[in-house]
Amino acid sequence: MQIEIRNRPSFANLLVRLLKGDRIVAESNAMASMSSSITLRTMWNGGFLGAILRKIFGGESLFVNEFTTASSGELVLTQPLPGDIECIELKGQTLYLQAGAFLACDPTIRLGVSFAGLSSWIGREGLFRLYVRGYGRVWFGAYGGIIVKDIQGEYVVDSGHLVAYEPSIQLRLSLAGSFFSSIFSGEGLVMRLRGPGRIYMQTRSLDGLASWVNSHL
Amino acid sequence: MQAEIQARPSASVAKLTLDTGEMVVCEVGSMIAMSTGFHVATTARQKGSSGLWAGVKRMMSGENFFLNQFTAQRPQQTLLIGPGVAGDVIHHQLHAGSLIVQGSSWLASGPGVTIDATFAGLGKALFSGESVFWVKCTGHGDVFLNSFGAIYEVEVDGTHIVDTGHIVAFEDTLDFRVGKLGDSWIGSFLSGEGLVCHFSGQGKLYCQSHNPPSFGQLLGPMLKPRPA
Numbered sequence: 001m002q003i004e005i006r007n008r009p010s011f012a013n014l015l016v017r018l019l020k021g022d023r024i025v026a027e028s029n030a031m032a033s034m035s036s037s038i039t040l041r042t043m044w045n046g047g048f049l050g051a052i053l054r055k056i057f058g059g060e061s062l063f064v065n066e067f068t069t070a071s072s073g074e075l076v077l078t079q080p081l082p083g084d085i086e087c088i089e090l091k092g093q094t095l096y097l098q099a100g101a102f103l104a105c106d107p108t109i110r111l112g113v114s115f116a117g118l119s120s121w122i123g124r125e126g127l128f129r130l131y132v133r134g135y136g137r138v139w140f141g142a143y144g145g146i147i148v149k150d151i152q153g154e155y156v157v158d159s160g161h162l163v164a165y166e167p168s169i170q171l172r173l174s175l176a177g178s179f180f181s182s183i184f185s186g187e188g189l190v191m192r193l194r195g196p197g198r199i200y201m202q203t204r205s206l207d208g209l210a211s212w213v214n215s216h217l
Numbered sequence: 218m219q220a221e222i223q224a225r226p227s228a229s230v231a232k233l234t235l236d237t238g239e240m241v242v243c244e245v246g247s248m249i250a251m252s253t254g255f256h257v258a259t260t261a262r263q264k265g266s267s268g269l270w271a272g273v274k275r276m277m278s279g280e281n282f283f284l285n286q287f288t289a290q291r292p293q294q295t296l297l298i299g300p301g302v303a304g305d306v307i308h309h310q311l312h313a314g315s316l317i318v319q320g321s322s323w324l325a326s327g328p329g330v331t332i333d334a335t336f337a338g339l340g341k342a343l344f345s346g347e348s349v350f351w352v353k354c355t356g357h358g359d360v361f362l363n364s365f366g367a368i369y370e371v372e373v374d375g376t377h378i379v380d381t382g383h384i385v386a387f388e389d390t391l392d393f394r395v396g397k398l399g400d401s402w403i404g405s406f407l408s409g410e411g412l413v414c415h416f417s418g419q420g421k422l423y424c425q426s427h428n429p430p431s432f433g434q435l436l437g438p439m440l441k442p443r444p445a
């Protein structure tokens with residue numbers, strides 16, 4: 001199986017070349033086009049209960065699709081947002097993903113949902129978070145470019161910009177500055193992260209686009 | 218005419234260089250910049266085509282009633298054209314036959330290309346996620362297309378499947394029907410793909426990597442209602 005991330009960073013999409021026996025799991029409705037030699041199987045997104053939890057709390061879809069072929073074929077997978085896609089290889093560890101960020105993974109990866117805490121919910125990152133765990137590759141997407149950062153101590157990320165983070169990261173919601181400056185600086189609430197660990201941020205946020213469009217309506 | 222596509226794929230534009238007497242027909246409003254040696258004419262009909270009805274059909278396919286014709290009066294005149302939305306532009310060389318273009322993806326074409334709206338058939342029109350009318354480019358010459366997202370090319374030999382809303386254009390040696398994905402209707406809808414387009418034949422197919430309705434569904438609920 002060969003997978004290439006094309007058209008980075010503005011309109012990233014995956015070109016997947018499947019050979020007999022290869023399998024890839026993708027988010028529902030991620031397929032843009034494919035050879036007719038490819039077949040797909042629709043599965044509960046990480047088991048029945050997990051799928052329902054994720055649908056309600058994680059903003060993810062109920063189902064994922066597994067693509068296979070009996071011969072060979074090409075498949076294009078995409079995300080609804082214009083932006084970049086990142087691939088990470090998991091070697092048994094876990095990664096938390098923002099709602100809607102998951103795009104595809106090897107069939108060996110387990111998808112699940114866990115409680116993220118009230119501060120995550122208030123910070124508009126969702127009350128529950130999606131996790132990916134196991135051995136294999138995971139592809140996730142963002143709105144805008146993706147910036148990877150390894151943090152040691154504390155680090156501050158504006159709400160709506162955190163795409164993925166390792167479980168060793170602790171999240172805390174706080175004001176950007178003093179009460180006054182937080183309200184008038186336009187930063188408002190921010191996520192205060194504590195490491196050590198790796199985080200993935202998106203260079204734009206959909207909230208930001210919506211408020212910009214709204215100001216022009 | 219020489220053509221060069223720049224700033225791919227997020228904000229692509231076509232830079233055209235025309236010699237004296239050469240002409241190009243463009244979508245209204247697509248001109249970004251040009252040198253001063255052009256004669257610009259706005260018309261509802263292309264040379265040799267049938268009058269106003271062509272313009273009306275063009276409107277139904279999501280294009281503009283009017284067209285802009287740029288004719289170079291001096292040698293080596295440059296014209297920069299691009300669509301209003303973020304996305305890609307491609308250059309297709311039409312040699313024979315026709316290119317069927319999704320409504321609103323047609324950007325410009327050379328004088329040897331006739332553009333006409335064509336009815337896709339009721340079933341395709343309602344379910345393909347595209348407009349009721351398509352733009353049919355016939356003849357010989359350059360065609361420029363634009364899209365939301367990057368455009369990629371698929372050489373179809375046999376059959377190929379495209380999700381609704383991802384078609385940009387295809388050669389008329391291809392045909393498609395709208396149907397389910399896989400063996401069952403239930404499976405097709407549970408997979409989140411819903412209806413898909415099954416292409417068959419031999420020819421070139423252009424798809425767009427992103428789908429405006431999917432983006433709209435995410436952004437739309439966050440927008441405030443428009444004041445009446």
